[in-house]
Amino acid sequence: MTTQQIPVVVLAGFLGAGKTTLLNHVLRSARGTRIGVMVNDFGDIGIDAMTVAGQVGSTVSLGNGCLCCAVDASELDEYLEVLARPASRLDVIVIEASGLAEPQELVRMVLASENERIVYGGLVQVVDAAEFSATRQRHPETDRHLPIADLVVVNKADRVSEDELRDVHETVRGLAGKAVVVDARHGRIDPELLFDRVVPEGEIEGQMSIEDILYGEDGEDAPHAHPHAEYETVSLAAAAPLDPRRLMAFLDSRPEGLYRIKGFVDFGAADPANRYTVHAVGRFLRFYPEPWPEGEERLTQLVLIGSGVDAAGLRKELASCELNGPQDAPDEHGMWGVLRYVQRTEEEPDES
Numbered sequence: 085m086t087t088q089q090i091p092v093v094v095l096a097g098f099l100g101a102g103k104t105t106l107l108n109h110v111l112r113s114a115r116g117t118r119i120g121v122m123v124n125d126f127g128d129i130g131i132d133a134m135t136v137a138g139q140v141g142s143t144v145s146l147g148n149g150c151l152c153c154a155v156d157a158s159e160l161d162e163y164l165e166v167l168a169r170p171a172s173r174l175d176v177i178v179i180e181a182s183g184l185a186e187p188q189e190l191v192r193m194v195l196a197s198e199n200e201r202i203v204y205g206g207l208v209q210v211v212d213a214a215e216f217s218a219t220r221q222r223h224p225e226t227d228r229h230l231p232i233a234d235l236v237v238v239n240k241a242d243r244v245s246e247d248e249l250r251d252v253h254e255t256v257r258g259l260a261g262k263a264v265v266v267d268a269r270h271g272r273i274d275p276e277l278l279f280d281r282v283v284p285e286g287e288i289e290g291q292m293s294i295e296d297i298l299y300g301e302d303g304e305d306a307p308h309a310h311p312h313a314e315y316e317t318v319s320l321a322a323a324a325p326l327d328p329r330r331l332m333a334f335l336d337s338r339p340e341g342l343y344r345i346k347g348f349v350d351f352g353a354a355d356p357a358n359r360y361t362v363h364a365v366g367r368f369l370r371f372y373p374e375p376w377p378e379g380e381e382r383l384t385q386l387v388l389i390g391s392g393v394d395a396a397g398l399r400k401e402l403a404s405c406e407l408n409g410p411q412d413a414p415d416e417h418g419m420w421g422v423l424r425y426v427q428r429t430e431e432e433p434d435e436s
């Protein structure tokens with residue numbers, strides 16, 4: 085009996101590009117394909133793991149830290165072992181890299197895995213169409229990530245004009261070599277694009293060979309540039325609800341370097357029914373209210389990622405948003421500032 089190897093697809097892209105959104109779309113529209121998910125979050129609180137649509141028993145979170153910096157592939161192997169055991173009956177495994185990971189390192193680690201039940205299934209690189217130029221300027225290494233991709237998704241097509249989208253698409257196509265380049269809104273790609281791109285043995289589609297990736301183009305295992313060396317992460321978990329006005333004042337004046345915020349906010353009596361998922365990517369800010377999951381502890385959990393930021397100052401500012409007991413109740417219009425950033429149409433259910 086021959087055992088089918090499970091393809092392991094690496095899903096990468098800069099902070100906030102839309103990896104989790106794409107992954108959730110794929111999970112929702114998988115139609116019978118059994119997908120195992122490995123999430124590599126950056127920050128003490130695993131926000132991504134919490135926002136990936138649950139497939140019980142087939143999601144593992146790699147927690148704080150960057151997988152691409154692990155000294156060897158043993159931690160990855162440990163998790164692959166869990167996901168790839170025959171009882172899981174998975175058809176494909178997707179590793180969502182942290183937004184600061186070096187995708188080449190992740191690919192190397194999958195290729196180096198000793199697990200015989202898995203095979204490298206390709207690299208998907210998600211690009212934020214609206215932030216692409218700015219990200220390239222700040223992180224020129226972005227250009228190195230595209231040629232090793234098998235599929236590049238130019239996401240957030242809705243956030244740019246048609247001309248801008250064409251420009252980004254053309255630039256990406258120029259950098260991405262033979263990779264397939266598709267445009268998307270809210271990560272809505274055909275899931276088949278992800279699963280059918282199993283790489284033929286000995287060859288990675290695109291310009292680089294497996295040897296190039298394993299040993300570096302010049303045959304040397306050169307140390308990789310770390311975008312996250314310059315980034316700092318601040319995590320906050322607060323039991324007290326936040327005051328909407330104070331939080332908005334904080335968000336409206338957030339420093340330039342604070343590129344990414346994600347998490348859940350409890351506004352207490354100002355909206356007892358809903359938990360507010362918050363996302364900031366660059367100057368983009370959105371709240372997504374949804375009923376608190378049953379039995380879930382009412383906590384605010386935030387992860388802030390930025391470069392050149394004053395972590396202690398941010399912590400202090402966030403702490404000052406917490407409500408101090410009943411005498412500190414938010415006023416009745418307090419939520420207006422938050423509701424300006426709620427856009428329900430963005431998370432429409434899939435057409436499929």
Ligand SMILES: Nc1nc2c(ncn2[C@@H]2O[C@H](COP(=O)(O)OP(=O)(O)OP(=O)(O)O)[C@@H](O)[C@H]2O)c(=O)[nH]1
Binds near residue numbers: 101132241346
């Ligand atoms: N307008 C718009 N917003 C999008 C699109 N795709 C994702 N978003 C929003 O962008 C924000 C970040 O999306 P995520 O999917 O969390 O991004 P990510 O790449 O997983 O983020 P990190 O894990 O922090 O690197 C969220 O508010 C998403 O709803 C899109 O195509 N258009």
